[in-house]
Amino acid sequence: MTLLDTPALGRGLLTGERYLAELDDGRELYLDGRRVDNPAEHPAFRPAAEELARLLDLQHDPAHRDLLTWQDPDTGQRIARAYQPPRTLEDLRLQRRSAEFWHAEALGQHGRSPAFMASIALGVYDFRHQLASSDARFGANAEAWYRHVSSNDLVLSHALGDPQIDRSADPVDDPDLALRVLEENEHGIVVRGAKQLTTLAPLAQEVLVYLSASFTQRRGEQFVVWFALPLNTPGLLTLCREPLGSSPWGHAHPLGARFDEQDAMLFFDDVLVPWDRVFLLRDGELARKGLGRINAWSAYIGHVRYRERLRTLLATATLVAESIGVDGFRNVQEDLGRLAGYAELTEYFLDAAEARAKVTDSGLLAPGDTAASRVWSAEVAASAVEIVRKIGASGLLMQPTAGDLANPRLRPHLDRYMRGRGIDAEHKSRLFRLAWELTGDGFGQRQDLYEYVHRGDLTRNRINIYHRYDQSSVRERLLQLIDTPAPEEAQQ
């Protein structure tokens, strides 16, 4: 059956159980040089997969179902809220509230929540008429794929970037530098190459492959392609990075243990992409135009997550400050105020995206573009983390392990000298380890790097804002002022 025959009713909302079972799909997944048969059963992936499963189950909880899901009036089927095509401001705000719920549960640590990727699938659906203008089949494919992923509630990942081999070279001269279309045949296109860094790929069901802005401007049209594939497609290899979620030293790594989404390199070993899964081919202009369009909702959902991450950093910094009695000092309160200001600003940006929402050519309501807020988010990310590190200082490192706390010879010393203000040594060590996970250890560093780069190249984003910002009226006024003699000059 091709995607175009996808029935209007899929298998419906995922349950945690179905999600975990479907990860056992025979995909070619590698960790540390070894093939992983089933990520849901592997100790490096299981905790994060189970956390996703727990959150997916909340969609079925009568207490949350109406917020997290939407009943499609045409089919009667419930789909995840993020897959709902929004037509009114109320629809958009419900998507925001639903994402707020998920990201509050995940403390802002899920960059690739299913909702984030669902909103990109929604963007592909919204852009279908433009895709059809390039090739009628591609518009129909985009619509069928959206129906397939939304009605089956699939967990998705996305891959945009080329492998980091030589950024000064052109793929036309060395085709390994970018994923390319090797041939077109009656079944589809055959692609060869790699994509660098696809978050959640080991725990997702499908990957959407497209291009970031700079890569759409390349010379060879064979490098311009958008498509989607299940992660168990023959010839598709997924290589994981080193896991960051577990520690040999036991207690209190609550974030890494639950939220290490994994990042992966994808190798396409002459992979056949069936025609019904191709959305765009050899059209750089359209790919460039499409990037902002298909990410309109994900930028909004991504901002909801960022707000929650800032709120988590603020609450952690406050708890740490209180636990060592520095919360009353002016300089510490100033830093906490700076963090609180960041969190508050993210809320204004979300309100602005709603206030500037526009109806697209397909009739959906897309959040307004607040590109400057995305640049700002990357700019302040490091300073938000820095505040927690500054307040926690040496305590972020020097905490007893579970073994230390269980040692009767050490324990009296720990209780006496490693307690905090009003808290015992064990609670303090758990709190500070969480703060270290957020801001210092491998997991924290990964989250920090994510914050800096995941919105795309900061330099390019700043240049884009500069180019599109309308300065004409103030320029005009300044030029008039320069050309008009000042009163004292006129009298001379």
Ligand SMILES: Cc1cc2nc3c(=O)[nH]c(=O)nc-3n(C[C@H](O)[C@H](O)[C@H](O)COP(=O)(O)OP(=O)(O)OC[C@H]3O[C@@H](n4cnc5c(N)ncnc54)[C@H](O)[C@@H]3O)c2cc1C
């Ligand atoms: C944790 C994490 C998760 C991510 N998740 C995803 C994901 O799910 N899907 C996905 O597609 N991507 C993902 N990314 C990739 C992310 O989008 C890229 O890291 C980002 O776009 C920057 O690209 P790069 O890492 O290849 O850096 P490069 O492009 O290699 O840049 C390296 C440095 O060189 C500079 N540079 C590069 N080219 C030029 C040039 N032409 N002129 C001047 N300076 C230049 C850059 O500014 C930068 O400082 C993720 C990245 C991280 C770290």
